[in-house]
Amino acid sequence: MSSPPTDPQAQVQELRRQLQSLLEAATANERKLDRFDALERRLMAVGSMEELVHLLLIDCCADFGLDAAELWLLDPEEELRRALPALPMVKAPRLLDHHGPLKDLFGAARSTRLVGPADAPLLAKAFGEGTPVRSAALLPLIRQGLLIGSLHFGAHDPERYDAASGTKFLDRLAAIAAIAIESMLNRERLRRAGMTDGLTGVHNRRYFDHRSLIEFSQAVRHRYPLACLFLDIDHFKAINDGHGHPTGDEVLRQVGGLIQRSLRTGDLAARYGGEEFVVLLPRTDLAGACEVAERIRLMVQDAPFVTPEGGTVNATLSAGLAMLPAGATSFAELLNAADRALYDAKRAGRNRTVADSLGAAQAADS
Numbered sequence: 001m002s003s004p005p006t007d008p009q010a011q012v013q014e015l016r017r018q019l020q021s022l023l024e025a026a027t028a029n030e031r032k033l034d035r036f037d038a039l040e041r042r043l044m045a046v047g048s049m050e051e052l053v054h055l056l057l058i059d060c061c062a063d064f065g066l067d068a069a070e071l072w073l074l075d076p077e078e079e080l081r082r083a084l085p086a087l088p089m090v091k092a093p094r095l096l097d098h099h100g101p102l103k104d105l106f107g108a109a110r111s112t113r114l115v116g117p118a119d120a121p122l123l124a125k126a127f128g129e130g131t132p133v134r135s136a137a138l139l140p141l142i143r144q145g146l147l148i149g150s151l152h153f154g155a156h157d158p159e160r161y162d163a164a165s166g167t168k169f170l171d172r173l174a175a176i177a178a179i180a181i182e183s184m185l186n187r188e189r190l191r192r193a194g195m196t197d198g199l200t201g202v203h204n205r206r207y208f209d210h211r212s213l214i215e216f217s218q219a220v221r222h223r224y225p226l227a228c229l230f231l232d233i234d235h236f237k238a239i240n241d242g243h244g245h246p247t248g249d250e251v252l253r254q255v256g257g258l259i260q261r262s263l264r265t266g267d268l269a270a271r272y273g274g275e276e277f278v279v280l281l282p283r284t285d286l287a288g289a290c291e292v293a294e295r296i297r298l299m300v301q302d303a304p305f306v307t308p309e310g311g312t313v314n315a316t317l318s319a320g321l322a323m324l325p326a327g328a329t330s331f332a333e334l335l336n337a338a339d340r341a342l343y344d345a346k347r348a349g350r351n352r353t354v355a356d357s358l359g360a361a362q363a364a365d366s
């Protein structure tokens with residue numbers, strides 16, 4: 001350490017220099033505070049999950065000059081997994097189906113961890129093997145005493161975060177990010193509840209009525225085929241009467257799951273009424289739609305449906321199929337044609353797929 005100058009002129013100069021550097025530090029701190037403040041305000045105002053993820057993973061890096069950011073979210077019920085693939089995201093959060101990875105980062109401590117280059121294994125856990133990140137801040141996201149995820153900020157500079165630095169700003173940011181994530185999840189749950197059938201987990205009729213019009217107009221505008229399937233469980237009343245309503249509910253729930261799992265992203269399945277489901281298959285021709293209907297029909301026919309008592313029952317379903325543009329010029333016509341075909345399938349003995357004759361004939365001609 002250099003000794004203070006004895007010459008009064010030099011002392012004044014030294015004091016000026018110290019004052020200047022204190023002023024610079026204060027200005028830098030004030031700027032940092034302003035950036036945190038602005039970030040907090042934006043976090044509290046985000047309107048969607050995409051916006052929130054973008055803010056935490058992309059904007060944070062730009063605003064704070066970071067080299068890497070990761071967001072991990074606990075998702076044991078897979079609700080985020082279902083909600084997020086549909087979202088257009090530049091960078092996606094990592095969804096965890098159990099606490100293990102979070103425990104590896106925070107142990108029982110659950111407080112912000114500042115990690116330096118000496119703890120390379122922890123940096124690799126937080127940012128992936130081979131990461132160029134040399135120092136990091138790992139922020140636990142906690143809501144109502146529960147760890148719901150973590151936010152990781154990383155830098156190539158090994159001294160950007162060191163264990164001796166304060167974590168006050170980061171702790172506060174983590175608390176606000178956790179609130180923003182939870183409120184966004186609640187909003188997402190409400191949104192999904194409003195468009196999902198509570199028993200079967202497929203979309204409800206209200207959502208179908210809305211989405212089907214969009215699908216219809218897009219198919220017309222872009223001139224691609226749109227297939228509509230009506231699927232109705234056979235003699236469902238007998239299942240209810242013979243095994244009880246809870247078993248009927250369970251069959252409905254499992255059929256809903258089978259239908260959902262046999263469709264591609266972009267297809268739309270909904271519970272249309274009691275034991276009736278409707279499926280829209282955009283960009284699918286008659287042969288493709290028949291294949292989908294038959295696949296579902298055979299899966300239902302072969303499935304042992306587990307009852308609430310742990311026994312099994314069998315069920316079958318009938319399918320009616322209509323095509324746009326072959327069999328219909330409006331969406332109501334398409335639905336009616338599929339419903340007519342379903343009626344024909346029931347009349348012909350059930351457990352079968354019938355294509356609307358007009359649609360099938362015209363599709364065969366074209």
Ligand SMILES: Nc1nc2c(ncn2[C@@H]2O[C@H](COP(=O)(O)OP(=O)(O)OP(=O)(O)O)[C@@H](O)[C@H]2O)c(=O)[nH]1
Pocket residue numbers: 199232233234235236237238240244245246247248249252273274275346350
């Ligand atoms: N368990 C249960 N039953 C329902 C639900 N919604 C409608 N149902 C029953 O579904 C049955 C439908 O019976 P029907 O319309 O006669 O048709 P079906 O017995 O399937 O006969 P087909 O369709 O002609 O093969 C009725 O008994 C309804 O009460 C529900 O959410 N849960």
